Amino acid sequence: MDFDYTDDQEQLRDAVRRWVDKGYGFERRMGIARAGGFSKEAWGELAELGLTALTISPDAGGMGFGPVESMVVMEELGRGLVLEPFAAVALVATDLLQQGHAPSAALWLQGIAEGKERVVLAHQERAARYRLNHVTTRAENVGGNWVISGAKSVVPAGAHAGAFIVPARVGGADDDAQGIALFLVSRGEAGVTLRGYSTQDGACAAELKLDKAAGIELIGPADGHAALERAQDIGIAAACAEAVGAMDKLVAITVEYMNTRKQFGVPISSFQALRHRIADVKMQLELARSMSFFATLKLGAPAAERRRALSQAKVQLGQSMRFVGQQAIQLHGGIGVTMEYAAGHYFKRLTMLEMSFGDTMHHLGEVSARMQDTAGVFA
Amino acid sequence: MDFDYTDDQEQLRDAVRRWVDKGYGFERRMGIARAGGFSKEAWGELAELGLTALTISPDAGGMGFGPVESMVVMEELGRGLVLEPFAAVALVATDLLQQGHAPSAALWLQGIAEGKERVVLAHQERAARYRLNHVTTRAENVGGNWVISGAKSVVPAGAHAGAFIVPARVGGADDDAQGIALFLVSRGEAGVTLRGYSTQDGACAAELKLDKAAGIELIGPADGHAALERAQDIGIAAACAEAVGAMDKLVAITVEYMNTRKQFGVPISSFQALRHRIADVKMQLELARSMSFFATLKLGAPAAERRRALSQAKVQLGQSMRFVGQQAIQLHGGIGVTMEYAAGHYFKRLTMLEMSFGDTMHHLGEVSARMQDTAGVFA
Amino acid sequence: MDLNFTPEQQAFREEVREWVGANLPKELSHKVHNALRLNKADLQGWARTLGRKGWHGWAWPKQFGGPGWDAIQRHLFEEECALAGAPRIIPFGPVMVAPVIMAFGNPEQQKRFLPGIMSGEVWWSQGYSEPGSGSDLASLKCRAERKGDFYIVNGQKTWTTLGQHGDWIFCLVRTSTEGKPQTGISFLLIDMKSPGITVRPIITMDGEHEVNEVWFDNVEVPADQLIGEENKGWTYAKHLLAHERTNIADVNRAKRELERLKRIAKAEGVYEDARFRDQIAQVEVDIVALEMMVLRVLSAEQSGKQALDVAALLKIRGSEIQQRYSELMMLAAGPYSTPFIEEAMEAGWQGDHVGAAYCAPLAGTYFNMRKTTIYGGSNEVQRNIVSQVVLG
Amino acid sequence: MDLNFTPEQQAFREEVREWVGANLPKELSHKVHNALRLNKADLQGWARTLGRKGWHGWAWPKQFGGPGWDAIQRHLFEEECALAGAPRIIPFGPVMVAPVIMAFGNPEQQKRFLPGIMSGEVWWSQGYSEPGSGSDLASLKCRAERKGDFYIVNGQKTWTTLGQHGDWIFCLVRTSTEGKPQTGISFLLIDMKSPGITVRPIITMDGEHEVNEVWFDNVEVPADQLIGEENKGWTYAKHLLAHERTNIADVNRAKRELERLKRIAKAEGVYEDARFRDQIAQVEVDIVALEMMVLRVLSAEQSGKQALDVAALLKIRGSEIQQRYSELMMLAAGPYSTPFIEEAMEAGWQGDHVGAAYCAPLAGTYFNMRKTTIYGGSNEVQRNIVSQVVLG
16 A cells, blocks of 8 residues: 555656646647647657557557556646647557457557557447447448448547547447447548537547448457446546646646735735635545545456446546636636636636546446445445 | 515514513423423413414414414524424414314314314324325224224324324325325324334424224325325425524524634634635525525415425525534534533424425425426426 | 515516517527527617617616616516526616716716617726726726816726727726725726727637726826716715616526526436436526525515615525536536537537537536626625624 | 555454454444444443553554554554444543653653553543633633642633543643743643542533533642643644544544445435435545545655645544534434434333334434534634645
């Protein structure tokens, strides 16, 4: 039982933080957001730092790091509100690609490791809400080849991806957990239509339409739903860590503002009602940090235990994100709601993170459904 | 649209308040609580004020007043934490007795009006929680006479009642809304067992067991469930008004304490964090007062509208009671949790009121189930 | 005690409803009901329509050309407008500066300014806040120096809502630095076309241009545009605040928006989800309680028998409820609220919506609503006020 | 980073579990698991059992006869005791006064007092609070005047938990009125059998006798019962507060009580009610988050690599959670929590319970738990501390 980082992990953190502080300042970020929310150059810099290869196994040309290192990186990217889809590509998609049996997966992994390619999971469907089992996209085997038809929404940085991992149904009804396979679909295939757009946090996403598009089976229907759950949980852990980084920075910004801004002749940090508010903010931040650790350290647990833990974490993080974000704006007053000031951007990103991979209500439902007689970290 | 009291209503309020202030002080109340939670003398004084006849029609020897006057009285009784079962007898039971067709009802009403008798509704059953339709007590017609068997819990002041209004099933399954009739059962009948005890707020209740006890049909199975719902709603409105009176007084006690108690050389009312807390307390009190008016003024509305409104009111009141009660204790510090100080007794009574006639979760469920497309006071 | 309106009040409501139904353009109410963008023509068009009926100054007494309605009639008018999907009446003219002109302006000023406000022709803005003075409004620094028949104004105002459309602006300016900060403030009416005025947009985090900075560089203001006496502006502004309580809780809009929340929740399939639905039920209870509190205030105003000092409570609760329903609308759409597609927030856009058309503005509205607990006296300031009332 | 305990730590846990299982009387754990009343014999019996094993001072270093465990071992010991249903160890002796005696007492005092604490034979009480000094502890007035070889103590202490059983009491007393209030305070150990001491019960609103007033009327205290130097008691008390952080969050008990909440909810039929169950799920999340925060503190203490200043957060959150689960237990029983039948809270009562046996103590516990956000430095004081850390 130990929550210290190793020296390697601290070096990794320092390297990412240095890049964020020096290379990804507010002005650059705003420029990237205005230009559509994705920068190839910035992505290249992440690759140069070795980050795109972070969780790819050494055999496949990667660094072979695990959840803790992923958390370290995500916290720093969160601190800098980095727009590029690092978690989607280098944590979630790489895990699925490495689990899968598609021969072309290795090539995509190599491309990701080198910073040349991006692959993302495209799983959100209309009316699915946050249920992974709701898949209406269908895959048909036509003469030994899979063709896929359906629509996927809000695919992270979809317009900048070379391929998509697409859950599609090979059998069963729309809501069955059985019968879902995961396919690799290249953006260049016939029948693939992409429509990109900006997102509220300054990043970007896309609508993906598949009309009999050719796909390669990555994970078969026996394991598809379980793989999706695992991908979601990796995404949750990444969102938790990113949120901790973002909140940590936002609290620092707010504290500095409170100690600087004067009203009635004194810094507003001298008002007890605001002091107690920041104490409550700090509480939520530390609970969130604790549960981000929990999320990361449970990623390797057996599926049922992992699933329960990750939902517990997402509930805490969702509540913390909302409270910290809203209170940071409130403590700033008017300046907090302007586009030119950083706080609002943290708030918007935190808002989106709450809704990514299932919102607080959804995961409270999961926790409720998965409760056991005992409770606690080791239950 | 008008929320002023008439002169008569103000006189009524003043009369009750005078009695509470002068006749029902903290010491007397504590003495009654220690002696079991009911005082015949105090009840007699309520009768002398004419209150036990408040809602009984003039034909039956009463004053024929309605919901607004009931609210006025309940607020004052709440302010004084009066232990005697006024609402149970003089608002809920009198309404049922006047609705019913039992010939003996008139006699009981007369007895209540004169302050000589008490009749209470005994409807709580084990495992029913707050569902009025869950009735396992059974009534059988044996040769033209009804005999009733079953058990009722936490009957208010049950040991001091001369008769009980007992919902019992004449047909259908345990959870059917159909098939419930209301019977009048005298405490002296064979097969009636009573076990009285104190309640947490210093008042008293009883367990009532019926083993083939003779009962007289008051309200038949066609109307039984609807009558129970109406009785519950009268009880809710009374609880709301009582709670407003209790909260109003508790806030006054707390404000006085805050302006008196010194820490660090200044009254604790000078600390902004506590000032904002009392502002939140005041908010909950005024929301509660508003919804108590709403509850009272909707008692005469058609059943569906009344039912929805009363649940809305109980949700607000439940939330207000819990917040105001808890914060009043917190703002007092140690002294607030002692038996010798009044605040804790208000807190305990408010806690029980939250659980009477359905708690906040139960009524939120009712509101949820009864929502319409439109919203608001006149929806 | 009676919850119901009188037959006369009901008839009045019907009259308003009928008139609004006949005069509010369908395209406009469609925009309002779906939180689509409103432009200047939308807002001013509705103001002029009301003006022609004599209702743009709906709270005005008859002597100044208003309808002379009582508190309940005003409430019913506001409610009917809100539920019908009329845009909010921009308050700076008819609600904010007009009462000050009526109470403290001279007859010439009343004659000069009030008709343009009532008709909706003249767009007024508010010049109170400054960068350094938020909750501490009295610390304002924007100077006005008397030179002959003019005041020369220098300084900056900020958070000027819709100031980009403004014809005139009413300002609190510093005319003296002696004594307490409150004592050296004057109330000036300024033509926004005056040389030396620059309006710069502030883009808020939802990407919208709703507020502005207004800069004054040696702006000459004729001295007859001073309201009342020099250095007494703070008193006038406080009078305004005391009377600017109409609809502070915004409960009528809340009722309309709750209906929208239910429509969205149904369309997104979460209305049947007990967990989500409970959240809506809670807002419904909150709105009924708020409305009852508003009705209590109206009754007290009407009868004069009670004193109800709950304006600060109405502001706190109303703003919290606005924030909550906008949050729930966004959460109902979930991932479909996350795209930021500006065109999708314009009425009549023919492009493909992500999710459904109603999803487009939801996150932006949620972001925008954060302002409601900050502006108009932050909720922290309101809690100070409440505690003062309660604790003495 | 590793969430798991080492094999050595696991083995240690097993050893404690086995010993507790073998030595904790079943009747006692039954009482604890069902929140039935504990008497002095229950509490002191367990203290003596631990004392015989050398574990009553489980956090003590070896040099004073303790087991010399590290932070994680102490945590595991506390967890095993809590989950097994052991009563809480009354902290005033082993956790509160003993560390002060170790750090600031002289060798004679250490020899005289520590063995009786470790063995569980001597029952200590705390004499800090006074009626006028709540959060403002330093304003205390209880006087001690030096006369020859004695201090003469006059004044009053209050909120003395279980002081009715006390053999000894450690007190903060005023020995000087010069300088800041903090500087004139001394730390005295007082035999409660001394003439002039009166203990008066304070009955709390749940009807229980848990706390007391202690009155001192010319009580003679031998001067060799002064700890350290005169007028330096405040320093010693603060040292104690800084070190009295073991188990401040009470998360192990919370885990046990959450299990009880689930049992009660199942028996009452509300565990299958989605609305109620969500509340339990929320507490479950809260407890896991609190436990993770506790584990982070332990890890930091163990490795010395991080400084984690979150004791105030643990106090706030732990107390809020205690209040919440006790509230939910009461709400689960609903009307069946409302009877007040004292006998029903005694183990082995043969009467008819209203509802079920587990219902009897629920409301009383809920009432009693209101103290947790007040005592040990109110949560308001804790928020002051947190804000000081955050804002500087």
